Amino acid sequence: MSSKVTLPGSTIGILGGGQLGRMLTIVAKRMGYRVVSWVGGPDNGPAGLADLIIEDAFDRAEGLARFLDEADVATVEFENIPKPLLETIAAKMPLHPGAEAITIGQHREREKDFLSSNEIPCANYAVVDSVETLKTALAGLPDRGGILKTAEFGYDGKGQLPVTREDDADRIWAEFDAPRAVLEEKIDLAAELSVLVVRGQNGETVTYDPAENIHRDHILDVSIVPARLDRSILDEAEAIALRVAEALNYVGILAVEFFVSGDGRLLVNEMAPRPHNSGHHTIDACETSQFEQQLRAVCGLPLGSPTPMRPVVMLNLLGDVWVDSEGSPDWPSILAMPGTTLHLYGKAEARRGRKMGHLNLTAETIEEAIALQNRSRELLKIPPLK
Ligand SMILES: Nc1ncnc2c1ncn2[C@@H]1O[C@H](COP(=O)(O)OP(=O)(O)O)[C@@H](O)[C@H]1O
């Protein structure tokens, strides 16, 4: 791994073209960097703030040549970048996180194998690549059943199917239509948490206070910080997340998602080798945002302070808000509420379930922040918090 300081004035190369890269770009521009975004396809808005956008597919030599020519240092805002491409880039310039960590995070089987071989607690699972292996795995499920998940390219609950012991393996495997999957036991969830860890090139680490995450239809709905759980559980989650970062010899920002089971166990669900939706509150509620930390780590600069400044709720704004308000959400009423900041990602088309932006709602207490969040839902016609 090459290690060096990349100073303002240099060019950050971002692989991926979504909102995470856009928010990193905003910070990079503020701090005097240039940005080249290789988005791998037609840009639909989020990457539009970069100095240069490369739309070539990730297997195009022209795209690679331009990226290598322009960028001084590279990072990802999206984990599904082919490993050979990551390795080619890493041979020419610093890439943080490294190809190995990114490719573990892009594949559920590799991720689970990594966790279990490092004795990090996760849900019981079996690898499935045929009707036969599915049959055996189904037979081993507990009464609560399980969730079949594609090994690759799943997000926001896509590529997932709840199953039980009684299900017909032939039918499910034909319908599921993926070459490889993991079957995971269903956890009786008391809560979900995530921890962001930042690790610098010199091994320095910081962790953010865990976020309590509530999902709706498998998509993150809100993140609540501080989480309303016992401090002992939160401390344990931070300690496990740090172990994950150390075991990966990670550089950059890493998100570790956890399940808290009904019987009080903490299990790692998955990890993301990039900034995370459950870290968007850090932009307005912490001394340093997750995007600035990514930039600092990638550039070999000192890490910033993750200290929380105010209790906060992050409320995701899905395309449903636009669809249900016939195109004109009531932003003036939202922005009239003190403690509210609006983040929109510049996406042209609003579709149900598509992440279009988020609100950060800060207050003196977490109860007041939750109340502000409830008021925002009413104004935007979002169904009440679960
Ligand atoms: N084994 C499980 N037991 C209970 N709930 C689960 C399980 N796996 C996933 N879920 C629910 O589905 C959500 C999305 O699943 P996840 O594996 O994180 O995939 P992704 O975020 O990539 O869509 C989780 O946050 C959780 O709410």
Ligand SMILES: [Mg+2]
């Ligand atoms: Mg997830």
